[in-house]
Amino acid sequence: MHQPRPDLAPDGSLSRAEMESLQREIASVATFEDDLSFDPAVLSNPLEAAASGDEQPVVVGVDQSFLTNEDGEQDRALSAVVATRGGEVIERVHAVTDLEIPYIPGLLSFREGRPILAALEELSVEPDLFLFDGSGRIHFRQAGIATHIGVVRNVPSVGVAKSLLCGTPRENTDDLLEGTTIGIEANSRVDAPDGTLLGYAVQTRQYDSPNRYINPLYVSPGHRVGPETAADIALALSSSYKLPEPVRLADKYADEAKGEIDT
DNA sequence: GCGACAG
DNA sequence: ATCTTGTCGC
Numbered sequence A: 001m002h003q004p005r006p007d008l009a010p011d012g013s014l015s016r017a018e019m020e021s022l023q024r025e026i027a028s029v030a031t032f033e034d035d036l037s038f039d040p041a042v043l044s045n046p047l048e049a050a051a052s053g054d055e056q057p058v059v060v061g062v063d064q065s066f067l068t069n070e071d072g073e074q075d076r077a078l079s080a081v082v083a084t085r086g087g088e089v090i091e092r093v094h095a096v097t098d099l100e101i102p103y104i105p106g107l108l109s110f111r112e113g114r115p116i117l118a119a120l121e122e123l124s125v126e127p128d129l130f131l132f133d134g135s136g137r138i139h140f141r142q143a144g145i146a147t148h149i150g151v152v153r154n155v156p157s158v159g160v161a162k163s164l165l166c167g168t169p170r171e172n173t174d175d176l177l178e179g180t181t182i183g184i185e186a187n188s189r190v191d192a193p194d195g196t197l198l199g200y201a202v203q204t205r206q207y208d209s210p211n212r213y214i215n216p217l218y219v220s221p222g223h224r225v226g227p228e229t230a231a232d233i234a235l236a237l238s239s240s241y242k243l244p245e246p247v248r249l250a251d252k253y254a255d256e257a258k259g260e261i262d263t
Numbered sequence B: 001g002c003g004a005c006a007g
Numbered sequence C: 001a002t003c004t005t006g007t008c009g010c
Helices: A016-029 A046-052 A108-122 A145-153 A227-237 A245-259
Strands: A058-068 A074-085 A088-098 A129-133 A157-161 A181-185 A197-202 A217-223
Touching: A016 A145, A058 A108, A058 A245, A074 A108, A074 A245, A088 A108, A088 A245, A108 A145, A129 A145, A129 A227, A129 A245, A145 A157, A145 A217, A157 A227, A181 A227, A197 A227, A217 A227
Parallel strands: A058 A129, A129 A157
Antiparallel strands: A058 A074, A074 A088, A157 A217, A181 A197, A197 A217
């Protein structure tokens, strides 16, 4: 149905107004409902899936680290990509590009998009799903980094953020039980009707008894994934750690690869 | 003017 | 994101 849209790739040389305009276009082209090439249930029940003959999808985690200049200033971004299938790592690639703009809330894809697309170019396997470290639809213009890259590559994607950019939780998100999800809806700061379901606060991990708590993740549709499925995917892919495995591995790889670079 | 603000 | 020791708890 949809096609890749390289013409909508993030460009750090655009003006702020042009960036925001491009994001509105990305949001209008994005699909915030399930349109996957596989049944997401296979991620939760790998054994049953295998017995039924269902193949595991290639789930790709993406994360960035930054390289500093001789003067101690961040001048390059390193994007790490880890492809997994059935819980196993099948490929890892990374790319480094110069940074064009500083970090600006709401314009993250224009800072990290280039290195991400460059790294994805190095991937030889065909991705069935992308998991990004950042928001998808939980974004001022409903076009976070997961949505932007998902649309450009036309690959189903999910945004996994460690903190909330915008939107309002429908209930308290303090000390939730593991497995709990709380809807995040649009508020006045979001370019969508108030109350629109943007994603979910997802408690992938939680301590048992002590007086210490883990904060939830904020999961939202990037492209071709609905909010419930996005949350289900985050839960299914999280095992021993708070972050879904593909993203956690990409995070670790981003640091390792960074350490193997000279200047 | 004031507050909010992914990585 | 990044800079970093100690410290709490299982």
